[in-house]
Amino acid sequence: MTPCTRGNDPEWSEKTAEMLENHPIDVVHDDVSGVQNGEDGWLKALEFEDGSVREYKGGFAMYGAEYNNGLARELGCDINDDGTIEVDDHGRTSVDDVYAVGDCTPGHNQIPVALGQGAKAGIDAHFQLRDFPRDPELLEEQGPVRSEEVPGIPDELLEQAVDFHTYGK
Numbered sequence: 001m002t003p004c005t006r007g008n009d010p011e012w013s014e015k016t017a018e019m020l021e022n023h024p025i026d027v028v029h030d031d032v033s034g035v036q037n038g039e040d041g042w043l044k045a046l047e048f049e050d051g052s053v054r055e056y057k058g059g060f061a062m063y064g065a066e067y068n069n070g071l072a073r074e075l076g077c078d079i080n081d082d083g084t085i086e087v088d089d090h091g092r093t094s095v096d097d098v099y100a101v102g103d104c105t106p107g108h109n110q111i112p113v114a115l116g117q118g119a120k121a122g123i124d125a126h127f128q129l130r131d132f133p134r135d136p137e138l139l140e141e142q143g144p145v146r147s148e149e150v151p152g153i154p155d156e157l158l159e160q161a162v163d164f165h166t167y168g169k
Helices: 014-021 070-075 111-129 136-142 155-165
Strands: 032-037 043-048 053-055
Antiparallel strands (some): 032 043
């Protein structure tokens, strides 16, 4: 592992600095001046302003900790001390019906993680907005969901779904 500060002063704690000093980890402070990719297109090496070239098998880019949270702030969402938007396990913020996912939230700033968070938030929003399937208690109180309540579902199909799930029995 080689943290590259790209010429910027690192913004890590004293504890992190001590850990780096006491482990075989080089910190490169020079800015990246070039990238070398192998024939397969994957990262092979980075070139630095001091003229050095370091070979790598991969890397993670992090361009800073300035989070794009302006809209969330304007909406009144709670913001964490580090600038990320406070969310629960489903991406819900402190403001009803407002979700946040990806790099502006706590956690790993990786595309696959953001995709998963987005899917999870989307599923949660779907369940929050839909009126069916109706909870068994509401079925007893309100009866089966009718096609007028769920456009595009014919009564015959709805009855099959009700029978299959044994709602109201």
